[in-house]
Amino acid sequence: MIPAGVVTAARVTHESGSVDDLAAVTPESQRLAVAELLSVPSVEEAYVLSTCNRVEAYVVATDSAVGQAALAEFFDPVDDDAVVLADHDESLRHLLSVAAGLESVVLGEDQIIGQVRTAYEDARSAGGIGEMLEAAVTKAIHVGERARTETEINEGVVSLGSAATRLAGRTVPLEGASALVVGAGEMGRLAARSLAAEDISELVVANRTVSHADHLATELEVEARAVPLEALDTAASEADVVVTATGSEEPILGPNQFDADAADATVVVDLGQPRDVVPATDSLRTVTVYDLDDLETITEETRAQRADAAREVESMIDQEFALLCEQYKRARADEVIAAMYESADRIKERELQTALSRLEGEEFTDEQRQVVEAMADALVNQLLAPPTRSLREAAAEDDWSTINTALQLFDPDFSGDDGPIAPPMNAGSVVSESLLEATDDD
Secondary structure, eight states, rough: OOOOEEEEEEEETTTTTTTHHHHHHOOOOOHHHHHHHHTTTEEEEEEEEEEEEEEEEEEEEEEEEHHHHHHHHTTTOOGGGGOOOHHHHHHHHHHHHHTTTTSSSSSSSSSSHHHHHHHHHHHTTTTTHHOOOOOOHHHHHHHHHHHHHHTTTSSSSSSHHHHHHHHTTTOOOOOOOOOEEEEESHHHHHHHHHHTTTOOSSSEEEEESSHHHHHHHHHHHSSSEEEEEHHHHHHHOOOOOOOEEOSSSSSHHHHHSSOOOOOSSSSEOOOOSSSBBBBGGGGGGTTEEEEEGGGGHHHHHHHHHHHHHHHHHHHHHHHHHHHHHHHHHHHHHHHHHHHHHHHHHHHHHHHHHHHHHTTTOOOOOHHHHHHHHHHHHHHHHHHHHHHHHHHHHHHTTHHHHHHHHHHHHTTTOOOOTTOOOOTTTTTOOOOSSSHHHEEEEG
């Protein structure tokens, strides 16, 4: 029986859960998370996207109930209220929206498309990408690229790093300030560049691997230096602005690392997931701590500025989603057509060999043999051309009963013991479109 995969997805994001909820479901690695989902019986494909403000998991299973059970186990560490479950169509459309930047804290931010690509490579290396998710994720990346090249969705504040800089600037003057960025990864790099553009006097980059911090410091057009994490006590107490963006499982900054009696105020923006800064630090008189939830004021302004571009991107997603669904439908019909032709070809070969064996001993040339074989091929093609067209039309109209009937009529190995093909809403497994293009003229 032809498999009928259904995509089911679930997520915890900055909109549905708290910073602590996100921390609770953040996997050790995307690759290991995919492997965990694939270990569930009947889960055929899996894809996990984990960033500082979202953890999303997509599975392809034999039916939605299997997928939902696997995802419920995956997101078990948090309350159900923090988890958003999506069915086949909704999950596919959401993935396109994520890659386009419409679901990000900073509307249209550029970082997410790189994260979608990285998650795709991680899932591939874990064996999680099959025909269905291959089409879905590559379509999402395509939409993300179109959104950024054909619209102005990423104009202005384009990352959490730049949003953090703007938020800090509302609390302390940035011109002439001293800044500390903890973490030299992609988020830290974006924050450092954004701060350097604000005419600060000095920037210190702290990182576990000092060589990475030093490399980042040399890239900045401002006086900058690198220090190890062991130097945080001094670096934090001397900084006017601190932005943290590490992957540490435990907080790296707390009240003891700041001067409670300092004359000048210090602002700390915590972009870590889980938290980099102990919440009690905000109780100090001279220290103000912001986290991901506090960036909403900045992101709402960005959303207002990019409203027109967002509408363009929504229309783009509508078009690309329709194309993806059509691709799935055509592919499902292609699978059934292939099974039909394979069944007919087996019968043709059997009957052809029977006929030729009866002609042994007769004066029968190779040229005549070829004529008989060509006639057999022509008969198969002509007989199957009408049902081929009907199957294409049936898939386009979601008429899956016709497709099941075709299997029962043309595939002698189809028993139906597992029940009829269950269409994944508007989709099916993805295969080559060669038959769909070639068989009209057969």
